Amino acid sequence: MTKKLDYDEVREVALLARLELCDNEVEEFATQLSSILEYIEKLDELDTDDVEPLAHSLPIKNVFREDIPRECLSRDEALSNAPDTDGEFFIVPKILDDNSNA
Amino acid sequence: MANIKYKTLIGLEIHVQLKTKTKMFCSCPTGFGGEANTRVCPVCLGMPGVLPVMNKKAYEFSVLAALALNCNIARFTKWDRKSYYYPDLPKNYQISQYDLPMSENGYIEIPTDGGETKKVRILRAHLEEDAGKNSHATGNYSQVDLNRAGTPLLEIVTEPDLRNGREVRSLAQQLQRIVRYLGVSEADMQKGHMRFEPNINLVGEIDGKEFKTAIAEIKNLNSFRALERSVDYETNRQLEEYLETRKGMGQVPKTTRGWDADREITVHQRSKEAANDYRYFPDPDLVPVVLDDAWFEQIKSRMVELPLAKERKFISKYGLSEYDAGVLTSERSMAEYFEEAIEAGGDAKRVCNFITQTGLKLANEAGKSFVDLGIEAKKLAKLSQMVSDGDINASAATSLISKMVESDEDPMVLAEKFNLIQKSDTAELEAIVEQVFAENPQAVEDARAGSKKEKKSRGFLMGQVMQKTKGQANPKVVSGILAKKLS
Ligand SMILES: [Zn+2]
Numbered sequence: 001m002t003k004k005l006d007y008d009e010v011r012e013v014a015l016l017a018r019l020e021l022c023d024n025e026v027e028e029f030a031t032q033l034s035s036i037l038e039y040i041e042k043l044d045e046l047d048t049d050d051v052e053p054l055a056h057s058l059p060i061k062n063v064f065r066e067d068i069p070r071e072c073l074s075r076d077e078a079l080s081n082a083p084d085t086d087g088e089f090f091i092v093p094k095i096l097d098d099n100s101n102a
Numbered sequence: 103m104a105n106i107k108y109k110t111l112i113g114l115e116i117h118v119q120l121k122t123k124t125k126m127f128c129s130c131p132t133g134f135g136g137e138a139n140t141r142v143c144p145v146c147l148g149m150p151g152v153l154p155v156m157n158k159k160a161y162e163f164s165v166l167a168a169l170a171l172n173c174n175i176a177r178f179t180k181w182d183r184k185s186y187y188y189p190d191l192p193k194n195y196q197i198s199q200y201d202l203p204m205s206e207n208g209y210i211e212i213p214t215d216g217g218e219t220k221k222v223r224i225l226r227a228h229l230e231e232d233a234g235k236n237s238h239a240t241g242n243y244s245q246v247d248l249n250r251a252g253t254p255l256l257e258i259v260t261e262p263d264l265r266n267g268r269e270v271r272s273l274a275q276q277l278q279r280i281v282r283y284l285g286v287s288e289a290d291m292q293k294g295h296m297r298f299e300p301n302i303n304l305v306g307e308i309d310g311k312e313f314k315t316a317i318a319e320i321k322n323l324n325s326f327r328a329l330e331r332s333v334d335y336e337t338n339r340q341l342e343e344y345l346e347t348r349k350g351m352g353q354v355p356k357t358t359r360g361w362d363a364d365r366e367i368t369v370h371q372r373s374k375e376a377a378n379d380y381r382y383f384p385d386p387d388l389v390p391v392v393l394d395d396a397w398f399e400q401i402k403s404r405m406v407e408l409p410l411a412k413e414r415k416f417i418s419k420y421g422l423s424e425y426d427a428g429v430l431t432s433e434r435s436m437a438e439y440f441e442e443a444i445e446a447g448g449d450a451k452r453v454c455n456f457i458t459q460t461g462l463k464l465a466n467e468a469g470k471s472f473v474d475l476g477i478e479a480k481k482l483a484k485l486s487q488m489v490s491d492g493d494i495n496a497s498a499a500t501s502l503i504s505k506m507v508e509s510d511e512d513p514m515v516l517a518e519k520f521n522l523i524q525k526s527d528t529a530e531l532e533a534i535v536e537q538v539f540a541e542n543p544q545a546v547e548d549a550r551a552g553s554k555k556e557k558k559s560r561g562f563l564m565g566q567v568m569q570k571t572k573g574q575a576n577p578k579v580v581s582g583i584l585a586k587k588l589s
Contacts, residue, residue, distance in 0.1 A: 016379055018187065055180040055202070060389045067122050067159035070129035070143075078142045078248075088138045089245035092189045095236055 004034035108306025113262035125252035127154030138247040146252035148193035160254035163286040173208030181388040190234035203228035223261040267330035279409035420450035448483035498522035
């Protein structure tokens with residue numbers, strides 16, 4: 001049986017998820033993910049031509065709050081769960097290829 | 103020498119920070135400054151189990167801005183998660199809009215030379231949240247400040263309709279005026295309220311053979327000047343590079359380049375070999391937004407006359423120069439002040455000069471906006487009338503403007519108090535002229551009509567009259583008297 005996902009695709013997905021997989025795991029996940037995709041394909045049997053795409057699973061809309069500031073966490077509280085901090089900033093491993101919005 | 107024809111295609115990706123008091127999905131205050139990580143809460147820190155709730159004001163601001171950009175406003179819109187892998191957004195995704203943006207298909211008009219305007223098409227404008235700030239200190243780590251994380255941003259994407267740095271700058275300035283007029287953003291580029299990322303490439307022919315350069319995106323632009331110069335620099339750079347390598351789109355990858363403001367060059371940052379895979383999917387934490395007629399009308403009613411329309415009106419209706427109209431409309435408060443002063447009877451050109459020449463200088467010195475100097479528009483209109491009526495001269499008007507900043511008194515009262523009223527009383531001035539004539543018989547002889555020294559001697563006599571009146575004689579009236587007596 002040919003797999004829905006080949007090894008390269010599994011490696012690509014792993015990279016996007018920032019997961020490091022060894023060759024055994026690539027093989028294992030290729031099998032597992034392929035069977036998941038096959039299972040999901042069952043849904044293709046349903047005729048959805050006249051069905052509007054669903055934007056949200058709840059029949060609710062327009063949940064807003066007013067633009068009124070509320071108290072924030074103290075800095076100590078904000079940083080208290082951080083693996084590393086200098087008391088002011090969150091400290092993270094050096095970002096080498098910074099393509100962030102900053 | 104090769105025969106080269108080309109044009110530059112420039113599209114912009116723009117981020118405008120909206121001027122709400124709080125962030126987009128939590129109640130933390132927004133705003134520049136503030137000590138690092140003091141404007142954060144479990145929602146914008148991306149803690150598990152929290153629930154974001156949409157800021158209604160941010161939505162209304164974005165609808166208003168999109169209307170001013172002539173966009174079609176969606177009546178149904180939703181929120182999507184965009185995968186993101188930098189620590190300045192700790193959720194590992196950014197809340198944005200993918201397939202159902204709140205607005206699409208608009209345009210922004212920019213002035214071109216000769217009073218014409220050019221329409222630059224807008225593909226879409228949507229709302230999203232801003233990231234925090236990473237800083238790369240020395241050492242093997244980076245620092246993250248999440249104060250800005252979650253600030254509402256309007257992302258505007260234009261079609262590649264721009265052709266050179268001047269047009270790009272012009273669009274940026276128009277956009278700044280528009281969002282400031284609407285009161286939806288402070289739009290200060292230095293402070294990062296408004297960020298522009300131009301995408302540039304060239305298309306053309308070399309010796310009859312078509313060519314296309316690879317697209318480069320420019321980052322790190324924080325002034326209008328940088329924006330303009332980086333685009334022109336990059337245009338030349340791409341042309342030179344192509345002529346040297348003959349490798350274009352398809353043969354070399356898209357790149358990101360950073361603007362080095364000191365050296366005024368763009369520097370290669372990275373190549374984009376593969377298209378980003380953002381893996382958007384609908385955010386299950388946020389429900390869709392439906393803009394019904396009543397709400398839409400309510401937002402529409404907050405629309406104001408936009409800066410370019412005002413500028414054109416100032417030129418056609420009040421006869422101002424393009425330059426003056428541009429200066430007056432640079433701030434909505436000043437433009438409206440000007441209109442109020444004209445309404446109150448001020449002369450357009452004169453009031454314009456009061457504001458742009460004297461007023462703005464004073465405002466600058468005081469570090470305020472012109473309107474915040476606190477001179478009432480109707481008093482400035484009165485000052486204009488006083489000059490028109492000959493009560494004071496132009497230089498007296500200039501010094502009165504600075505006195506009006508300090509005092510609420512009527513300009514006429516101030517003019518009297520500081521002895522700035524011109525003598526226009528003909529009988530009184532005639533007597534002074536007679537006296538000057540008696541003291542300077544030779545000059546009177548030389549000043550007679552037809553004399554060789556007529557012009558010079560009349561100037562001398564005028565000077566004598568001015569001296570006797572301590573500069574307060576109305577020069578028009580005096581020269582009338584001189585002309586009559588010396589004919
Ligand atoms: Zn927050």
